[in-house]
Amino acid sequence: MEKRIAVLPGDGIGPEVISSAVKVLEVIARRFHHSFEFVYGSIGGAAVDAYGTPLPDETIALCEKSDAVLLGAVGGPKWDQNPADTRPEKGLLAIRKHFGLFANIRPVKAVPAILHRSPLKEDLVKDVDLVIVRELTGGLYFGEPSRKTHDAAVDTLVYTRVEIERIVRSAFDLARMRRGKVTSVDKANVLQSSRLWREVVEEVRAGYPDIEVEHQLVDSAAMKLITNPAAFDVIVTENMFGDILSDEASVITGSLGLLPSASVRTDGFGLYEPVHGSAPDVAGKGLANPAATMLSAAMMLRQSFGMEEEATAIEQAVQTIYEEGHCTADLAGSGVRPLSTEQWAARVAEEVDIQSVSNSIMCSYV
Ligand SMILES: NC(=O)C1=CN([C@@H]2O[C@H](COP(=O)(O)OP(=O)(O)OC[C@H]3O[C@@H](n4cnc5c(N)ncnc54)[C@H](O)[C@@H]3O)[C@@H](O)[C@H]2O)C=CC1
Ligand SMILES: CC(C)CC(=O)C(=O)O
Numbered sequence: 001m002e003k004r005i006a007v008l009p010g011d012g013i014g015p016e017v018i019s020s021a022v023k024v025l026e027v028i029a030r031r032f033h034h035s036f037e038f039v040y041g042s043i044g045g046a047a048v049d050a051y052g053t054p055l056p057d058e059t060i061a062l063c064e065k066s067d068a069v070l071l072g073a074v075g076g077p078k079w080d081q082n083p084a085d086t087r088p089e090k091g092l093l094a095i096r097k098h099f100g101l102f103a104n105i106r107p108v109k110a111v112p113a114i115l116h117r118s119p120l121k122e123d124l125v126k127d128v129d130l131v132i133v134r135e136l137t138g139g140l141y142f143g144e145p146s147r148k149t150h151d152a153a154v155d156t157l158v159y160t161r162v163e164i165e166r167i168v169r170s171a172f173d174l175a176r177m178r179r180g181k182v183t184s185v186d187k188a189n190v191l192q193s194s195r196l197w198r199e200v201v202e203e204v205r206a207g208y209p210d211i212e213v214e215h216q217l218v219d220s221a222a223m224k225l226i227t228n229p230a231a232f233d234v235i236v237t238e239n240m241f242g243d244i245l246s247d248e249a250s251v252i253t254g255s256l257g258l259l260p261s262a263s264v265r266t267d268g269f270g271l272y273e274p275v276h277g278s279a280p281d282v283a284g285k286g287l288a289n290p291a292a293t294m295l296s297a298a299m300m301l302r303q304s305f306g307m308e309e310e311a312t313a314i315e316q317a318v319q320t321i322y323e324e325g326h327c328t329a330d331l332a333g334s335g336v337r338p339l340s341t342e343q344w345a346a347r348v349a350e351e352v353d354i355q356s357v358s359n360s361i362m363c364s365y366v
């Protein structure tokens with residue numbers, strides 16, 4: 001299969017984790033006889049420096065001509081004092097909006113070989129397998145922020161029935177393919193937008209009698225996510241709550257560097273991006289964990305290209321390298337010598353190749 005992938009490395013650790021994921025995708029292409037063309041574009045702070053805007057028209061055109069987008073991360077202290085329109089984060093929000101990527105799918109699954117790296121008790125995290133379905137193109141991040149005066153600022157939070165209904169349906173459809181439970185997270189005791197959210201969830205659930213539904217206020221949901229994370233299956237929530245809860249959920253797995261995501265719409269086109277940010281504190285030091293970006297690439301193969309076996313090959317290789325005891329600095333406890341980003345990525349890429357050898361040996365026996 002021939003696929004054109006727009007690659008947007010961005011800032012901070014973005015280029016490091018992206019180059020790791022691309023190496024693994026190159027092995028996948030070789031092993032499964034695909035042809036992946038990687039076309040590189042600029043976003044975030046890098047684009048502000050090169051083009052004066054965090055999302056240049058050239059980048060949009062490149063993505064429009066591609067089958068999917070793989071993105072690293074944006075942002076960093078260099079641009080933190082920029083005016084709102086030339087902040088790197090604005091580029092990320094704008095690309096999600098431009099392509100109508102309203103659903104951000106963030107799976108959180110315990111990795112058996114590194115359960116002990118979670119600050120939570122192993123017993124609590126061992127059965128965790130949940131997905132946060134985060135609304136991505138509405139809410140507070142797309143309101144009309146304004147700095148009123150030196151001493152006052154305002155951000156608006158708007159949700160329409162249509163915006164809520166489509167994300168809630170995505171969550172119910174996903175729950176149907178999983179364990180059949182949806183937890184809708186809101187702040188309906190305070191916010192009008194959350195009361196509308198809850199109303200729509202109640203309407204949608206009528207069409208899904210097989211799905212168990214619960215409503216949970218976001219503050220107590222944050223608590224339950226840590227005290228009983230295995231109780232969740234699909235969590236559906238608005239943009240900012242989903243952003244915050246997913247970083248919290250990364251604690252369950254042991255590192256933010258493990259969580260992938262898919263930002264998608266209904267026709268299969270998607271932008272695949274790790275949950276984490278540009279991690280300026282570790283950028284350029286070989287300390288970044290590229291697993292989240294590799295696993296995002298696996299989501300791209302599965303969701304946008306229908307390449308199930310190829311996606312599983314990446315996921316399996318990541319598991320195997322953890323089982324062999326190799327990890328990057330974020331997951332190395334005391335007494336464990338971590339591999340650099342590049343070294344760890346090379347092990348995963350090698351493993352994808354080795355799987356191919358062992359699979360063909362197995363085939364020759366049957
Ligand atoms: N999707 C994106 O592009 C996002 C961008 N950001 C931007 O990133 C910058 C830094 O934000 P922070 O709040 O520090 O969040 P962050 O996610 O970049 O980092 C939080 C902490 O996790 C660590 N970390 C994150 N990813 C890691 C990885 N793959 N391997 C090892 N350690 C990792 C970092 O070193 C840091 O200590 C800001 O400019 C922010 O706006 C933040 C979140 C998402
Ligand atoms: C940087 C923000 C625009 C978004 C964010 O933190 C996220 O999508 O996880």
Ligand SMILES: [Mg+2]
Pocket residue numbers: 243244247275
């Ligand atoms: Mg975030």
